[in-house]
Amino acid sequence: MKEQLKKIEELAVSELSSCTEIKALDDLRIKYLGKKGELTAILKQMGKLSAEERPVIGQLANKVRADIEEALSNKLTSLKASAQAEQIAKESIDITLPGKKQTIGNLHPLTIVENEIKDIFMGMGFNIADGPEIDDDYHVFEALNLPPDHPARDTQDTFYITDNILLRTQTSSVQVHVMENQKPPIRIISPGRVYRSDAVDATHSPIFHQIEGLVVDKGITMSDLKGTLETLMKKIYGNDCKLRFRPHHFPFTEPSCEVDISCYMCGGKGCPVCKGEGFIELLGAGMVHPKVLENCGIDSNVYSGFAFGLGLERMVTARYDISDMRLLYENDMRFLKQF
């Protein structure tokens, strides 16, 4: 019987080693280990053995069973591995083929930059105020210290709806609306469309966007104006940018300034972009004119404030190096997809 058991083991191992399919493994398991299998058949004859022989043969038979089981299991693992390897090899594809089209659009570049600026200002405590684009002369000019015969009105070529109703030429009109309806402290920005009768070319458009800022409180100084704008521009243009404050004139601020930023092309050395000056004109600003405060019912002896206005288009064209402003309003898909 010992010989029979050993023979079964040998046979099983040799048949296993030549087996190449997972399905055939099952057949082998049944053949050797099944209820009607060869090992079972031998064990059925155990009763005929002597009492001395039975435990020895029994032990041997268990060992043979365990060995075959282990061999089966090892074989299964190796067959599975090779089957998977084969499958993986078969499934290999050209990963350089293009992916399936998923579509996500994007914001218009004007919106991207506008949102960015809004978020920076909100981080500095500025709320966002809206105002009408079509407004009356009082809010756009008169309350802003531009009386009817003021020469500065000439520089703002205005579109009129009636003698008194017009398309706002500046978002500064929102300052007036806000101050009429809100007591200081005031800290707002107001982004929006403005209109001037400039013919369309690479750097002009009859419609463009401004972002107006206004702060009114007790003890606001020109130093605060400088500090705020420097913080803002560092956030937008990076810590290396430098600002230059130049005296200027706006009827609604006093003192007024124009703010230039170190040229983004040459960093201030002078190049064709900045016309050799090293600086590019960025925005207008100033301390809110006492007359404007008084016009809006705010006591200029108690409160002071500053205001500024920046042109969005100029920031967008500078940011993305867009040479022609018309592209922003032409909205060609090939342009829009780049942002």
Added chain:
Amino acid sequence: MNLSMKWLNDYVKADMSIKDYCHALTMSGSKVEGYEIEGSNISNVVVGKILEKGQHENADALFVCQVDAGLEAPIQIVTNAKNVKEGDLVPVALDGAVLPEGKIKKGKLRGVESFGMFCGLETLGLTPNDFPYADPDGVLVIEEDCKIGEDIHSALGLDDTSVEFEITSNRPDCLSVTGLARETGATFRLPVNIPAPSFNGVDGDINEMLKVDIHNTEKCQRYCAGIVKNVKIEPSPRWMRERLRASGVRPINNFVDITNYVMLEYGQPMHAFDLRYVEGAHINVRNAVNGEKIVTLDGVERELTEDMLVIADSVKPVAVAGVMGGEYSGIMEDTTTVVFESAYFEPTQVRRTSKALKLKSDASMRYEKGVDRLISMTCLERAFQLVEQLGAGEVVRTVIDKDYTDKTPASVEFDAEWINDFLGTYIPEEDMINYLEMLGFKVENNMAYAPSFRIDIECKADIAEEVARIYGYDKIPSTEFRGVAEAELTQEQKFLRSLENNMVALGGYGIATFSFISPKHFDKLNLPADSKLRNPITIINPLGEDTSIMRTSILPSMLEILSTNYNNRNESAKLYEIGKEYIPNPENKLPDEPDRLAIGMYGDDTDFYDIKGITETLLVKMGIKDVEYVRACECDAFDEAVSFHPGRSAVVMKDGIALGIFGEVHPTVQENYGIGTKTYIGKFNIPEMRKCADTEITYQPLPKFPASTRDLSVICDDSIPVAELEKAIKGAVGKILEKVTLFDVYKGQQIEEGKKSVSYSITMRSHEGTLTDEQADGAMKKVLKALSAIGAELRM
């Protein structure tokens, strides 16, 4: 304003480099746009004397000259100039010279060597106005006091530098050499010396020659007049021509040049009349009579109104006050007696007249900004000084001065502490006073008194600005302002941001379009004649018809951009815009400006169900549920419904509120916009969407019990909208309905003509326990009954 640096140096010694000068003036408030060094494009051109002139041996039209150009030996130059002769001084471009037109090299002309070239006016970039004695077509024969071999820049006075300033509207005083001299002095802390003009004059009583009356002393507050007899009209001297040229003014003759010179120097416009044409020798400054006419110097006849001011003689107007002289008022070749006018006209008066007549002049632009009201006499005296200096005539010593000006200086409280608090600085009071005094202010007893040329000083902040700009804006410290403030988007602003983010996620590209459009769009949109959209806000002074009305619908803007893209051969486009419409509001003087969302797309096999899918997903994401879709053509919520395909467009309704319209563009409209493919657009009313949006989210527990799903196919008339079937199913299943999903609509073989087969998957679930088969089957029986009632039978 172009400033001659030579002229400036008469009053203040500005010997720093031109770059430093320009930078400093810009930083103190007089913005420099650029500068031009005269003759910087000319080099190696000298004065030469023609020693010999002979005929060229091979060419009749050429001459060979021996020229002393200050070199070791005379040089030979071949020329075609007929207007030069031996002994003449001429500009000689030597070998290697640079001229505005290019470089000069020695060479052979018809076999004879030439070592340079003679220059004419044009070659040197000059005009006959600069050197009136010169032959405009020949070589410039120099009549100046100069030396042989002298560089042409100094010989002809081409050594000035002209600085171009951008002067802001509040500082008309800086539109003059003396004004900029004062700014220069204050900027560099240099002394400025503007001497008072003086003249000798000849005896004579002007009152016997001329009478002046001001009839409106509010609009004309001062009128100074003086007379020059026995005048000699001739070109003015070189130094004056040079300065005018550097200032961008063309020299004409001595008298015109003197008036321009004084205007550039002091900012005061002057006028010179020919006494012969002042009838009755009587000047009346008066309002015009309605309908009165004058032919102005530019040759145009202008009709005047009574609110305009004229300078009239005893019969007729001879000039529009402060704006322009009349045809015969100027100086002629044969003028013998000149009347100089130096007056102060009220700015608003000049501005209104100039605007009404649509006539601007150098004088009107200065008057309307505001000239120094006390300087009229000084300028008259300066003109006389120049007349005498030029030997242009005899000045009658007595003058007429009708003076109604208020001499009180503008005064403002001076409070150094307030100024420092306002600026955020620590500038010593003495420094402030020093700055102000350099600018011509007087500071006494805590008051600052403005000089008469400063028309812009009204309040404390104005004084703070003067101090700040001379101190230097760059020296003001930067601080972050104090105080805590919280900021966040309003609900409306959040809704708009969410809307744009969802549109991007749905594959849309944001666009920006003009708010004004052409009225032609109304026809292109198929709008009927009585559509309320045809009643827009109209711009009375538009750039052109294409941008003349404010859009009453956002859709034409979208269609135009789709058309641009189609015609730019972009195969597909998927666009959105969040923008405003401008709707007249009869109850309000200002129109409404409601926010709209526009969607537009074509290409990529897009069909109606793509834009409907976008709409559905967008609405759900924006918190708007359970909307209804009705045929656009059967709904009067949107006038633009006529721009859509009537069978392929829908209006979205929520509880009776129309939220939007979308669908396929009507074939005619599509053609009107030149789009050659099926195009889909939509417009949504954002305020209405917001009203219907439920943005409060509450978590719903996940179901504990399994769902039962039944599939169902029914056959019905093709004309029945599936929404009706769905409504019947929802009603029949009731509370246990979780969702109804349409998964197939079939027409064709095996289905009767005019009918369709519609298949649904119905999911039911109870939150109380697992649904039994009986419960689910019972619900399905009710469904079949309800469907049958509207003509839909189970498909066998």
